[in-house]
Amino acid sequence: MSTKLLVSSSLFSVYGNFAVRFLGIASTAIMARLLAPEDFGLIALAAVVYELFVSLGDLGTQKYILKQSKIDNDIYNTTFTFRFINLNLMAVLLVCLSGPIGNFYGAPVVTELLWVYAICLSIKSLQNIYFFGFMRDLNYKPVVNVNILVKILSVAINIGFAFYFQDYRAIIYGVLASVLLMVLRTYTMKLPVPKFRLQGLRENWNFSKWLILEVFVGYIRGKADIVIAGKFFDTSQVGFYEVGKSNGSMPMQEIYAPLSNIMLTALSKNKGSAPNNSNSDIEKGIIALALIISPIFVGVFLFMDVFVSLLLGDKWLVALPIFESFLTLAYFTCFAQLLANAFLANDLVKRFVFFNAFLTLLILVIMLVSVNYGVTIEEFSMIRAAFVPFALIINVLYIKRFVQIKQASIYLSLIGYLAISCLCALPQYMILSVYFELPRIFNLLITLMLALPAYYFVSRYMTHWIKNYHTEFSAALTLLDFIKDKLIAVKKKLV
Structure with missing residues (x-):
């Protein structure tokens, strides 16, 4: 494909x-x-x-x-x-x-x-x-x-x-x-x-x-926190938690949800068609995903208060830490879900289910222990989010036992595009926040106008350089070229 x-x-x-x-x-x-x-x-x-x-x-x-x-x-x-x-x-x-x-x-x-x-x-x-x-x-x-x-x-x-x-x-x-x-x-x-x-x-x-167990595992991993919150916190706090969870993770999930099915189809159709072909698709998928969602994650995190205020109203700003926690959780979950599709495509459902059952049991124990120590609902959300990056690394190490993938390409894309996003957004964000008393919405618009072009050019330069050592990064260049062609086509129509 x-x-x-x-x-x-x-x-x-x-x-x-x-x-x-x-x-x-x-x-x-x-x-x-x-x-x-x-x-x-x-x-x-x-x-x-x-x-x-x-x-x-x-x-x-x-x-x-x-x-x-x-x-x-x-x-x-x-x-x-x-x-x-x-x-x-x-x-x-x-x-x-x-x-x-x-x-x-x-x-x-x-x-x-x-x-x-x-x-x-x-x-x-x-x-x-x-x-x-x-x-x-x-x-x-x-x-x-x-x-x-x-x-x-x-x-x-x-x-x-x-x-x-x-x-x-x-x-x-x-x-x-x-x-x-x-x-x-x-x-x-x-x-x-x-x-x-x-x-x-x-x-x-x-x-x-075998997916029955995975459904229960996925349910506990994704929804048990709501059940626990419903038992230990009042309905108002649960409301803040649920709205923060669903809307905080929204930017990441809305991008990944359609990509999930596409990647499963591609991995399944390419499996066995050529040596290591599907394995290359795993790496290309993670690289392309990191290129797309990293700047969105950084931008939304920096201006989460603006988005919450505009979308839901100022009364929801008290739950801002919950929104930020679940944005972070959703960012790393996107990559974990892509790896889950790689397990399915390579007929490793049974191994994947049992391994994730162990990780899910671990996070369930951590959540139950935390609520019994009297944490606030905001601290509870931070504890839930902090477990996901750890689980992602463990998943990469586990799938490598059965599918030949290059960990270096995966980690390089995760760290590289996230670092570029911060490099392109943070300087003007800090300057506008510290030296100019502009409304937050204007700070957002100016940062957006400056950071996006910078991210495009810096990420393109970095990708060209890395591609000489890791050919999987050609997927990112294809994506960048596609975006460039679409922007040129839109410009011609407007002119």
């Missing part, structure tokens, strides 16, 4: 994801001002359970489609049946457990919220499985168009609910409407209608069975 196709697909998907997120900013900004932190806290307690049941219901069906080197209607229909059965079983189980879960939190409202989430699970089970075929073929235009259309309608509905209810019901009914709209849209496209097919379910199960 050509690097050019990967780059173009990745960038188009990222652009689409940003468009969807931009549409959601209006909804988030309004709802954060109309609703109280307690409302977000209640939704977080129910959503963290719902997300576990969604993961168990999906059980890697999308990844199963993406990793197929060859595919036919039988595979699509069997996967649709597998997913339909799983999600509806999870819906029934969620209803049965809703009462005990509400009692655990001491919040009966959570029980009612889980009933609505159970309906969402049943609706999701009907989604047209052929929709995943666009992602498999790296044809992200229809995927992006669907996501944007559904988001536009969902934002309108969410804002209407927020003005009408002005409490947590606005969020839960908005989720229900969004799920329904997505399923309906996949059936209005020119796609085959999936059919129920029981033959071949064993293949789906053989792929997915």
